[in-house]
Amino acid sequence: MPAFSQSGPRLRETPVTRRAFLLAGTGLAGGLLLGASAQAFSGGPARPRIYTRSEWHAAPPKTKAVILNRTPDRLVIHHTATPNTSDQSLDAAFRLSRAIQRYHMHHNDWADIGEQFTVGRGGQIMEGRNRTLPAIEERKHVMGAQVADHNRHTLGIETEGTYTDDLPTEAQLASLTSLLAWLCGVYELDPAKAIIGHRDLNATSCPGDRLYAHLPQLREDVARRLGGRARSDDARLALPDPAVPDPALLAAPGLIIEGQAHLQRPLRAYDHGPGLGPHDHPWTGPRPS
Numbered sequence: 001m002p003a004f005s006q007s008g009p010r011l012r013e014t015p016v017t018r019r020a021f022l023l024a025g026t027g028l029a030g031g032l033l034l035g036a037s038a039q040a041f042s043g044g045p046a047r048p049r050i051y052t053r054s055e056w057h058a059a060p061p062k063t064k065a066v067i068l069n070r071t072p073d074r075l076v077i078h079h080t081a082t083p084n085t086s087d088q089s090l091d092a093a094f095r096l097s098r099a100i101q102r103y104h105m106h107h108n109d110w111a112d113i114g115e116q117f118t119v120g121r122g123g124q125i126m127e128g129r130n131r132t133l134p135a136i137e138e139r140k141h142v143m144g145a146q147v148a149d150h151n152r153h154t155l156g157i158e159t160e161g162t163y164t165d166d167l168p169t170e171a172q173l174a175s176l177t178s179l180l181a182w183l184c185g186v187y188e189l190d191p192a193k194a195i196i197g198h199r200d201l202n203a204t205s206c207p208g209d210r211l212y213a214h215l216p217q218l219r220e221d222v223a224r225r226l227g228g229r230a231r232s233d234d235a236r237l238a239l240p241d242p243a244v245p246d247p248a249l250l251a252a253p254g255l256i257i258e259g260q261a262h263l264q265r266p267l268r269a270y271d272h273g274p275g276l277g278p279h280d281h282p283w284t285g286p287r288p289s
Contacts (some may be wrong), residue, residue, distance in 0.1 A: 051094070068142075076150075082161060158177065166210055180218070
């Protein structure tokens with residue numbers, strides 16, 4: 001994941017506020033308690049099939065993930081920077097989750113796999129960081145390691161593959177839509193604002209040009225699943241400016257220029273850009289449960 005220094009200018013962490021869900025026809029309007037169970041949101045989309053950590057045989061984490069007594073306000077789409085394999089089997093999806101976890105724990109020296117969810121090439125949805133599903137069921141947020149300086153208020157979804165020139169499989173896009181619709185329902189999020197790409201918050205090319213260009217359609221598909229229509233305003237208006245890479249690295253191989261931003265291309269498999277930053281310490285906000 002992180003492939004370059006975080007010593008350059010850093011992002012300010014945006015404060016987390018509960019956003020009213022503005023889509024008509026969802027049956028989710030109203031002031032619902034933060035601690036209410038996700039099962040209480042019977043008017044929202046059903047939870048898709050999610051393979052748990054025990055099902056894909058996750059290794060035990062070094063430490064238990066921190067659960068914050070708050071909801072995320074952004075659902076961040078990533079790609080895994082791995083080959084767009086033709087093997088779409090369940091076994092391949094489970095092997096991917098185990099490989100990512102090993103990389104994050106041994107190469108990055110993290111406590112566990114970084115993202116909250118992974119979507120395999122065959123559309124399989126795997127639980128990622130430990131305690132993710134229990135936290136969602138309580139409408140809380142488990143801190144991951146997937147967007148530097150923004151892990152306290154974002155939830156990350158890894159999409160298996162590299163999507164610079166290609167789109168994910170139809171099965172992946174269908175599962176992304178189902179997963180995002182469920183999460184937007186549970187957390188009362190407007191897809192037009194909530195669904196973003198990693199590059200919207202960090203200096204990285206993730207989730208790839210093709211998948212990033214598809215996000216407006218993904219927002220529309222999720223909104224229709226929720227019974228409304230995504231607003232046409234730019235989902236990035238309320239976000240801070242993207243992080244600027246360390247100037248000493250601007251001449252490094254793998255960097256490209258898109259518009260005014262210097263975006264880091266993957267340097268190896270599982271490297272999609274900065275995943276942890278100095279503002280991700282869990283004790284900088286409300287004390288977690």
